Amino acid sequence: MRKAGFIFDLDGVIVDTAKYHYLAWRKLANELGFEFTKEQNEMFKGVSRKRCLEILLDIGGVTATTEQFNRWLVEKNEDYLSYIEKMDESEILPDVNRVLSYLKSKDIPISLGSASKNAIPILEKVKLTDYFDTVVDGNHVTKAKPDPEVFLIAAKQLGVLAHNCVVFEDAIAGIEAANNANMVSIGIGDVQVLTEADYVFNNFTEMDASFLDRLIGKVN
Numbered sequence: 702m703r704k705a706g707f708i709f710d711l712d713g714v715i716v717d718t719a720k721y722h723y724l725a726w727r728k729l730a731n732e733l734g735f736e737f738t739k740e741q742n743e744m745f746k747g748v749s750r751k752r753c754l755e756i757l758l759d760i761g762g763v764t765a766t767t768e769q770f771n772r773w774l775v776e777k778n779e780d781y782l783s784y785i786e787k788m789d790e791s792e793i794l795p796d797v798n799r800v801l802s803y804l805k806s807k808d809i810p811i812s813l814g815s816a817s818k819n820a821i822p823i824l825e826k827v828k829l830t831d832y833f834d835t836v837v838d839g840n841h842v843t844k845a846k847p848d849p850e851v852f853l854i855a856a857k858q859l860g861v862l863a864h865n866c867v868v869f870e871d872a873i874a875g876i877e878a879a880n881n882a883n884m885v886s887i888g889i890g891d892v893q894v895l896t897e898a899d900y901v902f903n904n905f906t907e908m909d910a911s912f913l914d915r916l917i918g919k920v921n
Contacts, residue, residue, distance in 0.1 A: 705920045706861030707804055708852055708879075711815035711838075713746065713871030714889050716792045716827055718817070721784035725777050726757055735761035747872030749816055749845040750774060778818075785819060788826040796905035801832040803913055810834045812855035814868065816845060835859060846874040849882035856882070865920045873897070885920060 712718045723742045730737035741760060745753045754774055758765060765773065804811055813820055813836045820838035824830045835858040837851050844850040849863075856863045868879035871889045876898045879886035887902070888895030895901050902908050 704861065704865055705917055706810050706812065706856055706859040706866045708812045708814040708855045708859075708866055708868045708884070710747070710868070710870045710872070710875050711813055711817050711820050711823065714869050715794060715797050715813075715829065716788070716823060717794060718785060718788075718792075718823065719746065721781055722753075724784060725780035726753065728780055729773060729777050730757060730761060733758075733761055733763050735763075737761075747816060747846045747870070747874035747878075749839065750778065750818070752845060782819065785823055785826065788823065790827050793827050793829065794904060796908070797829075800905050800908060800913065801829070803910060805832060807913075807917060809917060810859040810861065812837060812859050814851045814855040815839070816842075816851070846872070847877035847881060849878045849884075852878055852882045852884060856884075867916050867920055870898070871895075885916065887916075 709715055712722070719742070722745065723739060726742065726745070727737045737757065737760065744756055751774065754770065754777070801811065811833050813824070813833050815838045817823070818839035820836055824833065824836070835855060837855045837858065841854060842851045852866065852868055853863060856866050864883045866884040867887060868884045869887045869889055870876050870879060873895065876886045876888055876895055880897060886898045887900050888898030889902060889904060892901040
């Protein structure tokens, strides 16, 4: 069994697709007759599509039949897909390539662990597929973060014990999921928000090779 494994969330860690989710949810909200703000969109980080729609309908005070609910889920996803269809390498967040390349040079197994059901097409669009030994996304899990299911599956697929894994996350629910899995949690974003993470960085530009080496040593 391999010793160390690194697991990356997708949205807000590798690429910023949150803006496209927001545009698609806002469009649906407007069609249903209410506004949806960027501040409210923060509640959707790391949350399943179904739960996001439940929250959105609560915000708007809208009730839905099962048929309407399912139709709106599909509509939102089609709008989102129309946005990500135009994605390319320019969408990759700063220094993600450098970090992934460095881990590959150290022969560290890498997985994606994301709630997104569109993770594979996004990785293909931004040409990062080859960095990942395995992809675990919303098509493979039944429990949303903060449940650790997505990360535990990723560890198993990598052939690494959970406590030997490092997780990179931008959402509170994701950090909690990593902690619940007994993994090292690295927050990407606001230190005031990601208070439960073991380490927090604004982005990967702040993460040098010596820190990555320490991380590898910590879980190896």
